[in-house]
Amino acid sequence: MSDLVPLDRLGPALVQATGDPAWSDLELELIAGGKSNLTFVVRSGAGELVLRRPPTGTLLPSAHDMTREARVQRALAGTDVPVARIVLADDGDLLGVRCYVMEKVEGHVIRGSLPAPFEGPAAREHLSFAFADTLATLHAVDPAAVGLGDYGRPDGFMARQVRRWTGQWQASRTHDVPEIDELGRRLAAAVPTQQRSTVVHGDFRLDNVVYDGEDPRTIRAVLDWELSTLGDPLADVGLLMLFWAGPQDPTLSLIPGVTHLPGFPDRDAMVARYAASSPVDLSDLAYYRAFAHFKFAVIAQGVSARSAAGAMAGQDFGDLDHEIRQLGRAGLELV
Known part of the structure; x- marks a missing residue:
C-alpha cells in the first residue's frame, strides 16, 4: 500500500491538518469494491479517516478529479445535504496525484444485503x-x-x-x-x-x-x-x-x-x-x-x-x- 499512499508523507500532513500528533503513526486498509477511484481507511490512535485517490495507470481526460470532490463537499457542508467533513485536500504534492482525506462517517452503506x-x-x-x-x-x-x-x-x-x-x-x-x-x-x-x-x-x-x-x-x-x-x-x-x-x-x-x-x-x-x-x-x-x-x-x-x-x-x-x-x-x- 505504501507505493499508492506514502505513509511518511501522509502522516505529517494529517498531523498538521488536525493538530493531533497521533496521526504520525498510521496504517491503511483498502476498501474493496471501489470501481473508479481507490478508497482507503486511515487508522491511528486518533481514530479513523478516509482517503480517496485516483487509480494507477493512465487516466482518461477530466476523470478522477479529487479536487472537485473535496470542493463540492466543502461547499455543501452548510446546507441540508449530508456530506462528510473534509480534513485535507491536495493537488498532487502529497501523493503525486490529487487526493483528499475526509472524516469517516459511521453508519450503514447498503450494497448486497440489509443491516x-x-x-x-x-x-x-x-x-x-x-x-x-x-x-x-x-x-x-x-x-x-x-x-x-x-x-x-x-x-x-x-x-x-x-x-x-x-x-x-x-x-x-x-x-x-x-x-x-x-x-x-x-x-x-x-x-x-x-x-x-x-x-x-x-x-x-x-x-x-x-x-x-x-x-x-x-x-x-x-x-x-x-x-x-x-x-x-x-x-x-x-x-x-x-x-x-x-x-x-x-x-x-x-x-x-x-x-x-x-x-x-x-x-x-x-x-x-x-x-x-x-x-x-x-x-x-x-x-x-x-x-x-x-x-x-x-x-x-x-x-x-x-x-x-x-x-x-x-x-x-x-x-x-x-x-x-x-x-x-x-x-x-x-x-
Whole structure:
C-alpha cells in the first residue's frame, strides 16, 4: 500500500491538518469494491479517516478529479445535504496525484444485503423515501449561494454529456459494441430541452450514501462526488431509475442491490416521491433513463479496462462485456 499512499508523507500532513500528533503513526486498509477511484481507511490512535485517490495507470481526460470532490463537499457542508467533513485536500504534492482525506462517517452503506435494523417492510420504505428526498434536497440547493456558481456549465449540459461519454467510450473500448454506438447516436440526435439547472451528483445510488446506524429515515452522508457538476437534475433521476432495480430486472454485477426485495417501493413510487418536493416535468424521463444506461455502460467498460490493466490495487471485476451489451439493448428500447 505504501507505493499508492506514502505513509511518511501522509502522516505529517494529517498531523498538521488536525493538530493531533497521533496521526504520525498510521496504517491503511483498502476498501474493496471501489470501481473508479481507490478508497482507503486511515487508522491511528486518533481514530479513523478516509482517503480517496485516483487509480494507477493512465487516466482518461477530466476523470478522477479529487479536487472537485473535496470542493463540492466543502461547499455543501452548510446546507441540508449530508456530506462528510473534509480534513485535507491536495493537488498532487502529497501523493503525486490529487487526493483528499475526509472524516469517516459511521453508519450503514447498503450494497448486497440489509443491516438488521432495516429488515422490516416499514424500514425499507423509510430508507427508500429518505434516498429520494435527499436527491430532491440536493437539487434544491442554489449553487451560487454556496460558492458553486462556476462549478460547471449548465447550458447545453445533456448534449455535452452525450459527447463526453461517447468520447470516454472511444477511449476505453476494447472492441466494437454496436448497441452502445447506436445508443450514443440516438441520444445525440434527440436531446430534450433542459428545464432547470442544479448541482448534479452524477452517480446517485444506494451504496453511495451512509445511513444512520439505527434510523433508516436518516442519511448521514452522500459519498462519491467524482462526477458532480452543474447541469440537468433529470440526469440524476434517470440514474436513480437504472440503479433502482425491480424483481424482474437483470442483475448489474458492479452494483449489488437490494431494491428487488419485497417491501421496496418500485420506480414509479420513487419518482413520485422525488417529484412531490421537486417541481419537474417528467415527460422526457425515458430519454434520461436511456442516457443512464449509456453512461453506466461506458463506466463499466472503464472499470473492466482498469481492472485488466492492474490499475485497481489487485481488484478484479471480471468480464463485463455481456452486461455492457445488455445495457445498450435496454437503452435502445427506452429511446
